[in-house]
Amino acid sequence: MRLAVPDLVSNSYFPAIAAAELGYFRDEGLDVDLELKFPVTDAAAALRDGELDFLAGAAHAPFHVDPEWRKTRLLAALARNMYWFLVVRADLDPFPAKDRLDLLKGLRIGAAPGPDLGLRGLLADAGVAPEAAGIEIAPVPGAAGDVSFGVTAARALAEGRIDAFWANGMGTKVAVREGVGRVVVDARRDGGRPAGFTFPALMTSRRLAEERPEDAAAATRAIMRAQEALRADTGRATAVGRALFPAMEAELIAELIEHDLPYYRPELDTEVLEGLAEFARRSGLSTGAVDLAAVVPEAARTAWQQG
Template identity: 30%
Template structure:
């Protein structure tokens, strides 16, 4: 009798699990390719959604391809070799000017968590941004969001974009090697590399975009950067797939919000740690406030991005862009309702 009851109970549990799985919307495109502009701390929601199995829980088989910058990840999307991008929200605005409709469906951060600084060899020679005229500045890749940030910082200092030479060095080991070898004079980079270089004395900050005060000093307020976006056509054709991606991202953000630095380090793939676990953990703590906990892109932040780009790019400044068409918070909001 006990065996019969036990069997019946197991069958009921199994059936409940099956019903739950059937009840969940089946993605139109279970295999999803996402191009990542970076593997830094501000991309943790994407990385950990995969490592923690959250994409699989949503019925998705996600492949992440890491690129050395947002411009290359964007090229992959426009070229059709990837379905979505983990990259800068600002790309939705720059592409809108060119007639390309991109839509951010989940924010990974509320601020970029970049550090812009000078190489050790220039300490004493470069005391302010205006002193960088004629020098080489490292960004993730030309045309990327880090490049745009440099253009804005130069503009505020009274310099033109062409007053410096832009060098693409990535945001990981390539950036470390470039600044330490003297290939570049200045660098804009995110964590964990920012913390690794500052702690090691290889990078002296001129501008810091991890704290509220730092973002206010540079941009006037927090500046949302890393997000998950796709073409408007893909989002409209695959709403269940997009919702599944948003669910996994928001769930990962909630996990990150409660996690200890050690838990994060233990979960991130070893090849993403760059140097050592202790410095990665410190880099995570330095940038933690920037990581979104809701996946929702703040409309005020979106306007700040538009204002920043318009300051140095007259084409964007004069363009008639409906900013509300460059992001859709409904996916993140629905994710918040379904995740318990």
Template identity: 30%
Template sequence: MRTFWRLLLPIVAAGAALLNSLSASAAPVPEKPKLHLAAAGVGFPYLPMVIADSRGYFKQAGLDVEIGVFSGGAKALQAMIGGSADIVAGAYSNTITMAAKGQKLVSFVTLASCPGWVFGVTRASHGKVKTYADLKGMRIGVSSPGSSFHMGVNYLLSKSGVKPGDVSIIGVGSSAGAIAAARSGQIDGLMSNDPVATVLQDSGDLFPLAVMRDPAGTRATLGGDYPEASIYTTREFVARYPNTVQAVTNAILEAERWMAQATPEQVAAAVPQQYALAEKAVFARAYGNMRSCISRDGLMTDAAAHTVLDVLTAFDPDIGKAGIDLKATYDNRFVENSGKH
């Protein structure tokens, strides 16, 4: 019997150690498993969020996520501030503009490390516009007034001395509405992203003045890396539901890892039809145009955050004077902790 126990005890001890190890490495249970996510749109910078949902990564993380798609970042932000959404898939820049107003928002996982923006002239005014300065007095389409698209337009125009009040800003959405507005002649210029930009370029309805579909083009136009899209929420939500924020982060990172090794055709196939905005072949080609913008690791860098602040300050000096603590607008802890669960 003593011999039996001598042989058994090491096995029992090993089993207990394994159970302890599995318990320690298990992901914590989300405190708030049912979430309302407000999406600024379904353009390509937001694809990791769409893929996390369609491929079941949110569910694997213990979450039931209800996604509401809005016509722009300003409206998605309003939904969260108004209490109808818990988190936002939107522009990181919103955390900075709201910090200037005393609102404490924090980005916790980056979706796209460059904006994928294409700013161009529509067919209606192609012959009249050669430079940004020629847009003075014209109608510029953006997803919604106050959105990151709008901020990007203001920055580009400011480089040619065109002030925000020198153009008419028109909200056209970021999907079918933008395509219709460009083709019908309702607008003279448009700030868009893919797949809308590719669809309009292919049909001869958009002629680019600036293209930010990859890191190099973004740096040349905006002066540095520009993280356009992220998942953000209030600092209060992060403090109250840290396990939930970790679960969201884990799901997004799973989506980014899958997208990094998937072909454009596989990504197109994984996107539900209501989010595709174009037939699969066009969608795949458009995704191939800007896939290098999709974040591979979900991290925010200090340099990228400063580029966003510089762009915002260029046309709104009050933001630069607000003394914003940039490090308070993003939190990399959840991305860094993801591999531990």
């Protein structure tokens, strides 16, 4: 079976990465191969088309390619809340703050396709229209293929190719540690409506969920086991990182996971689904006709309850 993530060297989808590397999918009877597929919109299309069995990515990604969710299904939250950071050059003057996003005027901000809608929604919520403010939001140069988007963004910031980026915790950590960037927004922890726009999720195809519900349940349980294992010992994250990440990022991952642990809740409750649906409507991805509760298989709900 094939499981894709749009960013491997990252904390964003780490419960799925850990479930594969630590053998929890195998223990649940699933032979799963982990692969990188960027951007998340392409990964969502591959899931829709039956090329993947599972996707660990942004929960709103299927709206881009399957707006009525006819062929995709949600199984679990890898963590709660929108999980990207807005980081700007450390030498920027005046330096913007989360309540002064108008100070981003004229900046070049790197953001990946899919996640960029989270940034646009954040700016709209603050009353900032990117085009009117001369804010350029575009992919980060060099962020394609077998690379970490966040770390690539941090390097582009250091080299002056962009003025800011919207990316994961790993890229943020690297930029702050190297003194080239400062955090303006931490969407997961800052709260307010943007925190509930989207979240990292485990997804599958409708066909798999309906024809092999036992596999959908097994994958959900594997994610829950990984979340619990990381809660019990974040050192497991370092072991996974050393197996899969470059040396520097491997030594940073446990600290990032420690910060994410309070958000490790797999169940997709009404609040989470309503926030996602509202974000899809506000972003123009949905007409509002999709009942997201209906795209969560009963097998997944049973797994949460039993877990």
